[in-house]
Amino acid sequence: MPIPDRTLHLQLLRDSLRPGQRRLADWRGGPLAVSAVPGSGKSTGMAAGAAIAIAHFQLHGRKQLVLVTFTRSAAAHIKAKVRHHLKALKLPYNSFIVQTLHGLALNIATHTPEISGIDLETTTLVSPNQSNRLIRTAVEAWIHEAPDLYQRLLAGHSFDGEATERLRRQSVLRTEVLPALAYTAIHEAKSSGLQPENLRHIGQNAPANPYQLLDVAAGLYGQYQTLLNQRGLIDYDDMILAALRALEDPDVCHRWQTQFFAVFEDEAQDSSPLQTQLLEKLAAAPAPAPSHGDATPSPDTPTKNLVRVGDPNQAINSTFTPADPVFFNQFCDANRPDRLATIAQAGRSTEAIMAAANHMLQWVNQRLAEPPFRDQAILPVPPNDPQPNANPAPLGQGVELLKPYDVTQSVQRLGQRVKTLINDWKQLKDEALPTLAVLVRENRQGRFLREILEDPQRLGFDFIKDTGLKIYDVGSRDRNNQVPLEMLRLMQFIERPHSPDYLKGALRVLVDRQRIPTQDLNPLTTNPEQFLYPGPLDPPLKTEPAISARRYCTSLLRARFDLPPYHLLPFLGTTLNYNQSELATADKLAARIAQQTSEDSSLSTMIGALQEIVSAERFDAIEAEDAEAQYTRPGQLTIITMHKAKGLDWDAVFLPFLHAKLIPGQPWVPPQTEFLGPAANPVSLPDVVRAQIRAHVHGRTTIPNMAAAGQRATQLKQAEEYRLLYVAMTRAKRLLWMSAAQQSPFAWSNPDNLHAGEPCPVFSELERFIE
Numbered sequence: 001m002p003i004p005d006r007t008l009h010l011q012l013l014r015d016s017l018r019p020g021q022r023r024l025a026d027w028r029g030g031p032l033a034v035s036a037v038p039g040s041g042k043s044t045g046m047a048a049g050a051a052i053a054i055a056h057f058q059l060h061g062r063k064q065l066v067l068v069t070f071t072r073s074a075a076a077h078i079k080a081k082v083r084h085h086l087k088a089l090k091l092p093y094n095s096f097i098v099q100t101l102h103g104l105a106l107n108i109a110t111h112t113p114e115i116s117g118i119d120l121e122t123t124t125l126v127s128p129n130q131s132n133r134l135i136r137t138a139v140e141a142w143i144h145e146a147p148d149l150y151q152r153l154l155a156g157h158s159f160d161g162e163a164t165e166r167l168r169r170q171s172v173l174r175t176e177v178l179p180a181l182a183y184t185a186i187h188e189a190k191s192s193g194l195q196p197e198n199l200r201h202i203g204q205n206a207p208a209n210p211y212q213l214l215d216v217a218a219g220l221y222g223q224y225q226t227l228l229n230q231r232g233l234i235d236y237d238d239m240i241l242a243a244l245r246a247l248e249d250p251d252v253c254h255r256w257q258t259q260f261f262a263v264f265e266d267e268a269q270d271s272s273p274l275q276t277q278l279l280e281k282l283a284a285a286p287a288p289a290p291s292h293g294d295a296t297p298s299p300d301t302p303t304k305n306l307v308r309v310g311d312p313n314q315a316i317n318s319t320f321t322p323a324d325p326v327f328f329n330q331f332c333d334a335n336r337p338d339r340l341a342t343i344a345q346a347g348r349s350t351e352a353i354m355a356a357a358n359h360m361l362q363w364v365n366q367r368l369a370e371p372p373f374r375d376q377a378i379l380p381v382p383p384n385d386p387q388p389n390a391n392p393a394p395l396g397q398g399v400e401l402l403k404p405y406d407v408t409q410s411v412q413r414l415g416q417r418v419k420t421l422i423n424d425w426k427q428l429k430d431e432a433l434p435t436l437a438v439l440v441r442e443n444r445q446g447r448f449l450r451e452i453l454e455d456p457q458r459l460g461f462d463f464i465k466d467t468g469l470k471i472y473d474v475g476s477r478d479r480n481n482q483v484p485l486e487m488l489r490l491m492q493f494i495e496r497p498h499s500p501d502y503l504k505g506a507l508r509v510l511v512d513r514q515r516i517p518t519q520d521l522n523p524l525t526t527n528p529e530q531f532l533y534p535g536p537l538d539p540p541l542k543t544e545p546a547i548s549a550r551r552y553c554t555s556l557l558r559a560r561f562d563l564p565p566y567h568l569l570p571f572l573g574t575t576l577n578y579n580q581s582e583l584a585t586a587d588k589l590a591a592r593i594a595q596q597t598s599e600d601s602s603l604s605t606m607i608g609a610l611q612e613i614v615s616a617e618r619f620d621a622i623e624a625e626d627a628e629a630q631y632t633r634p635g636q637l638t639i640i641t642m643h644k645a646k647g648l649d650w651d652a653v654f655l656p657f658l659h660a661k662l663i664p665g666q667p668w669v670p671p672q673t674e675f676l677g678p679a680a681n682p683v684s685l686p687d688v689v690r691a692q693i694r695a696h697v698h699g700r701t702t703i704p705n706m707a708a709a710g711q712r713a714t715q716l717k718q719a720e721e722y723r724l725l726y727v728a729m730t731r732a733k734r735l736l737w738m739s740a741a742q743q744s745p746f747a748w749s750n751p752d753n754l755h756a757g758e759p760c761p762v763f764s765e766l767e768r769f770i771e
């Protein structure tokens, strides 16, 4: 019987919620799907709902509520909220836990290592870098194992057997196509609970294709698994699989199901099928365990205390992870009507921004054959809403659209808009500065933008001085974390310049750092000696980009002889045109390596030390739990990718480069891989494999052929780009500023090479709408 004080508190807590959120407060067991619009307060509702459920069901340390979130920082955030409520309700903190999905899986798997097969004493989790290397090794092993299939890929379309072309194709397959195919196939299959033999089986039912792609995928997957097993390694998918394996044991399953009374999942649109399976299993009512006397489990499906909260319209991981909004949409539909709640009211944005986001959603849904969005409009909250300053007044027009002449002018106009905004704001002396962010589609745009903002000549005024703002470029911090890996790539090349792999690795770094233009690197790397030191009879390099690539490589090799080893890293940093903070990182790295190699400072020892740092990935601290708070500080202009901006918001959001070429993008296959498809319709093999595996996992009756799978991949990609734009637009509270320049870069690797490009179609439609 709740004490009266608590009853009052519970009532107040419920009253503080919006109607949609109250469905979470009123949850009394069983499944519940909550589909919520951006800014509607999902985590607020979930935290309050969790505290109320803990009180109602009198949960405690041995009967807990589990909250599952996507990132560690979200976990910390929601944990603080639930604790805050429990403190007021005088309830025990051990009545709940908050974990990421992988944290939860690891916890379960390592509890009974003998059953799950995962023992932290003997197994290690692979880091993403290690995983890439394993995939490369798996590719080599597969080529030996299945020479026939490999030869078919090599032959591709129209091959006359010419030796140089053969070498070029080999390089493309070994270093690009097959690793990408392996990566996609392994993740898609594994996170859906499929084994290599399942892929072979799906392949038998798929339309015939010349490469037997699903057999190739199965072979690569098999080799990868063998390598993991041989080396005592596990990957992220293995953690989930191991947890599921542990739960197959009736006693273990009974124990966890008793321990966990219910599961609340946030960001449910981003879960893979296997992850969902794990949560469903944990959320089921405990089945009688054999060792507890009753050996016959109940034939009924046990009730699942599973609350899944998400927004299918913010699913933005489906083209590079196996997550797909299809699954959460299915869960919502399966629980319709009584167990499906919608939180449609949101207090984040001013009305003009909500109207723009709603219009774009409707318009895109009508335009695409398969609507990418769930039909869900964002509504304002009523005037008495508890959120302070809900649906705030707009800044300027609320939504402002601009069509500057070119991308440089886009940045100039953006800079001026920020300046007037800050000046206007300063008139209202009592308010703290607004929060501001520029959202970009890729980091290279961020770099371009920052370089102009920091250059008073190009910008036309001194941004830092005139606005008093700091520029916080999140991408440059990420680039900083790349420093050890880039150094390793260049050092490996310097040590063994005749290795095609190392040469390619070094050239990639030079391309990424925009030292040399983007180009097909394969012709340069098939015969390194000829490329680096051509003889009089060798054909001369034909293009300026290739000549520039050679110049850089030879200067790197000269440095090996000219400089003592401990000077090499700073030299490489300068060669890559590192900025101040990257140079500082390179220096720190050099000092650390010097210390580790004081006995023997040969190149190979240095490389060994670097390799260790890269694979341990412990050089720079991994993202702090409060990283997100740093992105939204007032007094700075944050430059961040649209992907990273998810879950955050700012007073003013700037989207400066809305061009059709990137959003929604065109089907594109790298020219060097075109030999794998018919000239009229080139396809990306990893995309084909993804679409085929997904068709099976989604329960479609037919597996698409190569052409249809390629088309499907394009649809998926475009749908996701539109959702990404929706996420970006809905980050804005009071001003959403969008621009599409008439002249935009052909490719962002070379932002000076402009062409007359189309604006993103949503931009043009919003222009019409606002008029």
Ligand SMILES: Nc1ncnc2c1ncn2[C@@H]1O[C@H](COP(=O)(O)OP(=O)(O)OP(=O)(O)O)[C@@H](O)[C@H]1O
Pocket: 016, 017, 018, 021, 036, 037, 038, 039, 040, 041, 042, 043, 044, 045, 311, 314, 347, 348, 386, 387, 388, 646, 647, 648, 730
């Ligand atoms: N019932 C409420 N009372 C007061 N404030 C609320 C309430 N619900 C939400 N808020 C506030 O609304 C803001 C948005 O909430 P939140 O960030 O949880 O939204 P969200 O649904 O997770 O957004 P998105 O999906 O776009 O990332 C927060 O500042 C939160 O404090």
